[in-house]
Amino acid sequence: MRHKEKLYAFSSKEAALKFASRPDDFIAEMQPGESLLVKPITKCESSTQTDLHPVETNIVKSYEWNEWELRRKAIRLANLRTKVTHSAQTDLSHMRRENITQTWLPKDAACQSKRDGESNMPRPQVYLAGLRGQRDGHMVKTNLTRSVDE
Template structure:
């Protein structure tokens, strides 16, 4: 008996025509996304490491890579890919049944749990990345610290509390003296019905008057020139002759 082994490359060449799941065939659960109409199509987190979900659910399961060209279906916030359109249609008709079958196959074959990232479906199984962070040696030492307040804040503070005995004695004597104190008032005939009176006046206001036109006057600026003040002549006896001072009026009239 001759068995032919088909590689993933040869399997993808069968669907070179770009066969996708047609709208009339999607009479089942799930939302379909296609490469030509979906942004960031390559970044969608596909379940089972991109293997065909339908073939993993069979009893003789096969690890066959899904062909994203036929579309990716979203069921319960999870994305699944398939190798052929007819397998995608069959899976979407009963998705819960096929998903449960994949979990049963993983229980019988535990190596599939880590291979297909199925540790989220098993609470007692951790991923390889989580196991690598756990140290095999027991930790005998650990760093810890404690912190306490330097001054505790008391909430039940009594402001009237006094610890000094002499201060308490002084307050007691003060209260005792107040018991013997009396308040007296005297009223005479002239002080009867007297009360304080207050009056209010209106202060004078500042008033301004403005005329219709502005007027002004101009006066001449007086200018006087004195000549003969300097350069006095002397007599033979050394005395100065009287100065011949002349006053010249240089004031200019306004009209000029």
């Protein structure tokens, strides 16, 4: 119910009629902290999405509703019954086919490959032992570089 640009809500029709008879008296009798005002109605948008076809359909591809197409199919089937099939196979030639394949036998000669004639200098390598777990700081340096003569 609207009274002086304010909206009021009631629990029953009788309470609304009682308020409508003396609205100012009811508002004056209200204790501080009590409010008969209704909160503003808030609106929100929501949406849901459903599958396009939630139930799997049973579509029969061979179903035909056109009477003329059904007649055409019946005539075709009737014509097939009167046709005689021809075959080029005989009792001796059935289950035979040409088994020709082309193969290449492996060659006996070896192939030649490029041979590197360059020399490689040895790469210097040094191994340091005792870097971890040693509290006294004792480290051993080992030279692993190979000599040029090897």
